[in-house]
Amino acid sequence: MNVIVLLAIILCLLMVVVGGRQGFRSFLSLFLNFGVLFITIFLMTNPKNSPIILTFIACTIISWISLFYINQTNSKTITAFMATMVTIVVLLLFITFVTKKTMIQGFSEESTEEISIFSLYIGVNFAQIGASVIIMSTIGAIMDVAISIASSMHEIFYRNPSISRKALFTSGLGIGRDILGTDTNTLFFAFFGGYLSLLIWFKDLSYSLGEIVNSKVFSAEIMTIFCAGIGIALIIPIASFINAYYLVRTREKTL
Amino acid sequence: MRFFKKATYKQGIFYFLLALCCIISIVVVHHNEQFYDRPIAEIIKAEVAESEPLTDMYENEDYLFTQKIIAVLKNGQAQGQRIHLTNEYSLSGAFDQQYHVGNKIFVAINEQTIQSDVTGTIIDVKRDQTIVIIAWIFIFALLIIGRRQGLFAIISLGINVLVLSFALDLYVKHGNISLLLISGACAILFTIISLLLISGLKTKTYAAIVSTLLGTIIALLISSLVMWLTGENDLRYEEMQFLTRPYRTIFMAGLFIGSLGAVMDVSITMASSIFALYEQDPSISIQALKASGQEIGKDIMGTITSILFFAYLCGSIPMVILYLKNSYTLGLTLSLNLSLELARALAGGIGVVLTIPISQYIALFFITRKKVEG
Numbered sequence: 001m002n003v004i005v006l007l008a009i010i011l012c013l014l015m016v017v018v019g020g021r022q023g024f025r026s027f028l029s030l031f032l033n034f035g036v037l038f039i040t041i042f043l044m045t046n047p048k049n050s051p052i053i054l055t056f057i058a059c060t061i062i063s064w065i066s067l068f069y070i071n072q073t074n075s076k077t078i079t080a081f082m083a084t085m086v087t088i089v090v091l092l093l094f095i096t097f098v099t100k101k102t103m104i105q106g107f108s109e110e111s112t113e114e115i116s117i118f119s120l121y122i123g124v125n126f127a128q129i130g131a132s133v134i135i136m137s138t139i140g141a142i143m144d145v146a147i148s149i150a151s152s153m154h155e156i157f158y159r160n161p162s163i164s165r166k167a168l169f170t171s172g173l174g175i176g177r178d179i180l181g182t183d184t185n186t187l188f189f190a191f192f193g194g195y196l197s198l199l200i201w202f203k204d205l206s207y208s209l210g211e212i213v214n215s216k217v218f219s220a221e222i223m224t225i226f227c228a229g230i231g232i233a234l235i236i237p238i239a240s241f242i243n244a245y246y247l248v249r250t251r252e253k254t255l
Numbered sequence: 256m257r258f259f260k261k262a263t264y265k266q267g268i269f270y271f272l273l274a275l276c277c278i279i280s281i282v283v284v285h286h287n288e289q290f291y292d293r294p295i296a297e298i299i300k301a302e303v304a305e306s307e308p309l310t311d312m313y314e315n316e317d318y319l320f321t322q323k324i325i326a327v328l329k330n331g332q333a334q335g336q337r338i339h340l341t342n343e344y345s346l347s348g349a350f351d352q353q354y355h356v357g358n359k360i361f362v363a364i365n366e367q368t369i370q371s372d373v374t375g376t377i378i379d380v381k382r383d384q385t386i387v388i389i390a391w392i393f394i395f396a397l398l399i400i401g402r403r404q405g406l407f408a409i410i411s412l413g414i415n416v417l418v419l420s421f422a423l424d425l426y427v428k429h430g431n432i433s434l435l436l437i438s439g440a441c442a443i444l445f446t447i448i449s450l451l452l453i454s455g456l457k458t459k460t461y462a463a464i465v466s467t468l469l470g471t472i473i474a475l476l477i478s479s480l481v482m483w484l485t486g487e488n489d490l491r492y493e494e495m496q497f498l499t500r501p502y503r504t505i506f507m508a509g510l511f512i513g514s515l516g517a518v519m520d521v522s523i524t525m526a527s528s529i530f531a532l533y534e535q536d537p538s539i540s541i542q543a544l545k546a547s548g549q550e551i552g553k554d555i556m557g558t559i560t561s562i563l564f565f566a567y568l569c570g571s572i573p574m575v576i577l578y579l580k581n582s583y584t585l586g587l588t589l590s591l592n593l594s595l596e597l598a599r600a601l602a603g604g605i606g607v608v609l610t611i612p613i614s615q616y617i618a619l620f621f622i623t624r625k626k627v628e629g
Binding site: 002003004006007008010011014015018019020022023025026029030033034037038041042044045047066070098101102103104105106107109110111114115118119120121122123124125126127129130132133136137138139140141143144147173176177178180181182183184185186187188189190191192193194196197198199200201203204205210213214215216217219222223225226227229230233234236237 | 290291292293309311312313315316317319345346347348349350351352361379380381382383385386389390392393396397400401402403404405407408411412415419420423424426427445449452453477478481482484485487488489490495496497498499500502505508509510511512513514515516517519520523524549552553554556557558559560561562563564565566567568569570572573575576577578579580581589594597598599601602603604605608609611612
C-alpha cells in the first residue's frame, strides 16, 4: 500500500479516537484545505491570474473552512475571521514589498542542476508567487492565534460583563503573548525540519558566511521565518482590538 | 502612550541599546563591501536595451529583456571604477531578475587590456542589507507586542539555531556519527531549552518535556513502521533538493525535527491548562481534569495539524507550477513534488494527535503525585 494513504488512514483513525466527531471534522478540513491549496496552485499556472489576488481568495476560503466548519459560526469565529483577514492583507502588502526588495523569487543557483531540463520562461509572475508561498505557509498559525484570542476574550467578557474596552484589550494582548512563544516555536521547527538538507548542503560545500547570507535560497528561507514571526506578532493586537471593540459594542447596543 | 509611561529606567536603557545596535548594524551592512572577497558593484545606470516576446515549446508566452547596466565597483583593486554589464531577464523571473539603480550586486570582472572600459558579468544580488532590516523588524515586532514572551521567543530561536548549527558541524566533520543519533540529541536539547524558555522552571514544564519526547518518539516509530511495511512505495525521493548525503536519513531527521515544534506546542498547552485548572481548585477530581483535558485536546488538534500542513506544503508551490507549465501530467507532478511533504505533514499530524492523550496522562500523573505528597 501507498505510504501516504496509510499515514492518512492512521491520522484519521487517531483523530477520531482522540477527538470524536470534532476530530473527524478536523481531518476533513485538512483534506478540504489541501483541495483549496491545490486548486489555487492550478489557477496560478495561468499567467492572466494575479497570484496575490488568488492567494487572498485562497486564504479567505481556508480560514472560512477552518473557522466556520470546525468551530461553527458564532461571534467568536466571526471576530477571529475578521482579524485573520485584516492581518493577511497587511502581511500581503509587507511581504510583496519584501520579496521584491530581496529578489528571492523563483529558483536558486543551488537548484540549477534540477531545473536545467525545464523551460523557465513560463510567463507566470514568480515574484508574486514567492510572496504567496510565504503567506500561505503562515496562515495556519495566524488562524490559530486568532481563534485562541477570540475564544479566551469571549470567556473573559462573559465572566466579567462590565469590563472596560481597554481592560479587555489588554487581557487580549496577555493571552496573545502566552501563545506567541509556542506558535512561533511550531513554525520555526517545521521550517528547520524542511531546511535540514539545505543546512547540511551549506556545511558540506563549506559556504562562507557571506555566501550563505547573500544566497537566494537562504534569504528566501530566513525571510519566511521572519515574516512568519512578524505575522504571528501582528495578529495579537489586531485580534485583541477587534474582539474588544465588538464585545463592548454589542453590550452598548443591548443596554 | 501607556507603554512609554510604564517603561522603567532599565527598560529604557534596554530599548536604547537595542535601537543603537539596530542603527549600527544597518549602517555597517550598507558599507561592508571591504569584508567580501568577491567584487561588489553598485548600479548607477540601468536601461532596457531590447525586449522581445518569447514562446517556449509548451506555448508559454513570456518576454525577454536585455538590460545595459553601468555600475561602480565598491571594493577590491578596481574600487571606484565603472563597470559595464549586461543582464538578460524574463518577465516571469524564475531564474533571473530586473535590476534597478541603487542595487548592489556581486560581479565577476573580465580580464582585459584597456583600462577605461571594464566589463564583467553579474553573479548575484547582495541581499544582506535587506535581510538585516527585516530581521530588525522581526525583533521589534516580537519585542513590542510580545514583551517578555517575545524576547524569549527570539532567544529560543537564536539558541536553537546555534545548537543545530553546532550539531551539523559535528555530523559533517565526523561522518561516522549517525544523523538520527545527532538529531535525537538535538531534539532533547531543543525541547528542554524551548519549553523552559516558554514556561519557566515549573512542574508543568517537566510534564511537557516528558510528553514531547514520548510523543515524538512514538510518532517517529509509527512513521518508520509504515515506511517499512509499505516498502516506501510512492515516496519520491528523487525530487528532494540540496542533497549531499544519503537522502533517507536526511528525510527522517527532517521529519523528526519538523514535528518537534508542533508536538511541544500540544504538550505545553495541555500541561498548562490542566495545571491551571488544578491550581484554581486543588480539590478537583482527577476524573474532571481528565474530561477537561480531552475537551482542550479536541480544540487544539485541528489548528495545530493545519499549521504543520501549510508550513510544509506551501514550499513546493513554485516547483509544482514549473512542472505543470512544462506539460508534466498532474499525477506525476503531485507525486514527484508533494509526496515527501505530505508524508512529513501526516507524520507530524500523527505526532500531534498522539501527544494529546500522552500529555494528558502525564500531567495527571504529576498531579496525582502532588496530591499524594501534599
